[in-house]
Amino acid sequence: MNPLRDAWQSIVRRDPLSTDKGKSELVFLNVWLHIHPAKVKKENLKVKHTFYLGFITFFLFLVLVTSGVALMFYYRPDAPQAYQDMKDLQFVVYLGSFLRNMHRWAAHGMVICVFLHMCRVFYTGSYKRPRQFNWVIGVVLFLLTLGLSFTGYLLPWDQLAFWAITVGTNIGSYAPLVGARIRELLLGGHTVGESALLRFYVLHVAVLPVLMTLLTMVHFWRVRKDGGLSRPVWKLKEEKSAQLVTIGAPVASAALAAVPASKDKTYGLMEVVTGKPIFETVSMEEEEDTVFSYPYAFFREGIALLVTVTTVMAVSLFWKAPLEELANPAKTPNPAKAPWYFLGLQELVSHSALLGGVIVPTLAVLALIAIPYIDSNPSRRPADRKWAIRAFTLFVVVNVVLIIVGTFFRGPGWAMVPPWVHITGAE
Amino acid sequence: MKRRSFVSWGTAGLVALCSAISVSLGAVVRFLTPSVFYEPPQTFKIGNPADFSYGPPTFLADEKIFVFRDPEKGFAVANAVCTHLGCTVGYFQSDESFHCPCHGSVFKADGTVQHGPAPRPLEWFEVTLARDGQLRVDKDHTVPASYRLVVSS
Numbered sequence A: 001m002n003p004l005r006d007a008w009q010s011i012v013r014r015d016p017l018s019t020d021k022g023k024s025e026l027v028f029l030n031v032w033l034h035i036h037p038a039k040v041k042k043e044n045l046k047v048k049h050t051f052y053l054g055f056i057t058f059f060l061f062l063v064l065v066t067s068g069v070a071l072m073f074y075y076r077p078d079a080p081q082a083y084q085d086m087k088d089l090q091f092v093v094y095l096g097s098f099l100r101n102m103h104r105w106a107a108h109g110m111v112i113c114v115f116l117h118m119c120r121v122f123y124t125g126s127y128k129r130p131r132q133f134n135w136v137i138g139v140v141l142f143l144l145t146l147g148l149s150f151t152g153y154l155l156p157w158d159q160l161a162f163w164a165i166t167v168g169t170n171i172g173s174y175a176p177l178v179g180a181r182i183r184e185l186l187l188g189g190h191t192v193g194e195s196a197l198l199r200f201y202v203l204h205v206a207v208l209p210v211l212m213t214l215l216t217m218v219h220f221w222r223v224r225k226d227g228g229l230s231r232p233v234w235k236l237k238e239e240k241s242a243q244l245v246t247i248g249a250p251v252a253s254a255a256l257a258a259v260p261a262s263k264d265k266t267y268g269l270m271e272v273v274t275g276k277p278i279f280e281t282v283s284m285e286e287e288e289d290t291v292f293s294y295p296y297a298f299f300r301e302g303i304a305l306l307v308t309v310t311t312v313m314a315v316s317l318f319w320k321a322p323l324e325e326l327a328n329p330a331k332t333p334n335p336a337k338a339p340w341y342f343l344g345l346q347e348l349v350s351h352s353a354l355l356g357g358v359i360v361p362t363l364a365v366l367a368l369i370a371i372p373y374i375d376s377n378p379s380r381r382p383a384d385r386k387w388a389i390r391a392f393t394l395f396v397v398v399n400v401v402l403i404i405v406g407t408f409f410r411g412p413g414w415a416m417v418p419p420w421v422h423i424t425g426a427e
Numbered sequence B: 001m002k003r004r005s006f007v008s009w010g011t012a013g014l015v016a017l018c019s020a021i022s023v024s025l026g027a028v029v030r031f032l033t034p035s036v037f038y039e040p041p042q043t044f045k046i047g048n049p050a051d052f053s054y055g056p057p058t059f060l061a062d063e064k065i066f067v068f069r070d071p072e073k074g075f076a077v078a079n080a081v082c083t084h085l086g087c088t089v090g091y092f093q094s095d096e097s098f099h100c101p102c103h104g105s106v107f108k109a110d111g112t113v114q115h116g117p118a119p120r121p122l123e124w125f126e127v128t129l130a131r132d133g134q135l136r137v138d139k140d141h142t143v144p145a146s147y148r149l150v151v152s153s
């Protein structure tokens, strides 16, 4: 008896990976991997279907958790100590500025990728039956991502942080009835001060990451339980596409043909309950279009992970995360800008705080959530959903334009300026 | 168990559960509301009348107020916090108005909105003479823009 082999086998119980059984067991005997199916459709591994944006978003989240925990070892959420700690991280702590850069750039990247992922899901019509609810979970994940960015923005306690959060939380107080109260709860006071910093810290490092983790798990679980990824749109045949998406519809309890149970077989639950599965099942002729997740899917995900991490590291080597002067409640920098992804909002707010800061964003979020329930067109083929695509594209373009205007065309006093003013610093 | 009693026990249980949840939620909200705000006092002294010059207003950074002094009309104190989203406005002698750096609101010297997204005029605070002869500002008491404290010197 070989104790080493014995130990190995006590940890890894699967058959050798050279066998099909081993390949499947690698997936479903492993707590981390078993969210994958043992086999996946080849077409779903194609980059041009998903661009791996969901994965990249998730990997950026992992980078954020890792670098964030590292930063916590040197950061105290107390004013003005917090700013001092940022300076220390920047100039004193070994690898401190690199970690800070990584955390900052990965956060920006995550906002971009989660948005692009949402666009991909929309344009491929992947929010349609049976995936409606996973889209809703996705919208909540999107809001959590913004919430994490927003709470993180205050922590350096510099001018940028202080004024972005002052303006941001004041927008909230325009909400009728509850607005002022919510702001007071969020800040633990009436102005952005020490209690606000502590509250934002707790939200940023505990409450929101935990919610994000839990919901991400639900999101992945639902992808799997909704039948894996949707079929790439180019695979949808004209006649078949409507029929493919109606599969989730409740069926008039058609009894399945009862096959006499055999005594020398064990049965899984799905083999004894009656009723149709809610998702697209793989038929026999499609079976040959599938490959084992190991190594094909894992390899591609591994590449996505590698590309994500190296990109963040490379960017962090060359570009520094900004850190301005210590927060000064008496002096508002001119112009005082929110983080870029809120500049569209700030642009709206500069016209009307109630309409632009509360009503329009609330309606936009509600509309996003409602998309899968409003859009009753069963077809996922782009040719069949021209109006949906136009409407969503309009939404995306308006967002992007507002952000560009807010970022590049607004100068001191929020006046319109040509973009080169920001580059040359001329006025 | 009889059907009737099952239903009524069930209802009672449901009511108990809902009340427990609402009470807990209320407690959470109350817990998150500070019982004491460790914030600067709303009423404070800003110095002797003689400390303030005539002409352009004096900006007190920590208190975020402008102190106006006029030879005939006396003292008035304006809030430097923009009524739009809380940025600190600046006073420009050139056009005798307040400008907000955040979204470009402009207020006339009497605090009324000239243009921009600010929904309300700047606030004016009550200023009185304390017993020791110092000026005292009360941020909890807003007054009309015409309010003046005349100090005979």
Ligand code: HEM
Binding pocket: A050, A051, A052, A053, A054, A055, A056, A057, A058, A061, A114, A117, A118, A121, A124, A126, A127, A131, A134, A135, A136, A137, A138, A139, A140, A141, A142, A145, A216, A219, A223, A228, A229, A230
């Ligand atoms: C933290 C944020 C998010 C993470 C980590 C995440 C992750 C993922 C991953 C890994 C997938 C698998 C395929 C892929 O890479 O596209 C996926 C699919 C999906 N996601 Fe997300 N996602 C997030 C946010 C969102 C948002 C904002 C939406 C939409 C509003 C959304 C809706 C969906 C839907 C409907 C699917 C199934 C798509 C299909 O079957 O083709 N997710 N997500």
Ligand code: FES
Binding pocket: B082, B083, B084, B085, B086, B087, B100, B101, B102, B103, B104, B105, B116, B117, B118
């Ligand atoms: S805060 Fe003054 S204009 Fe917006």
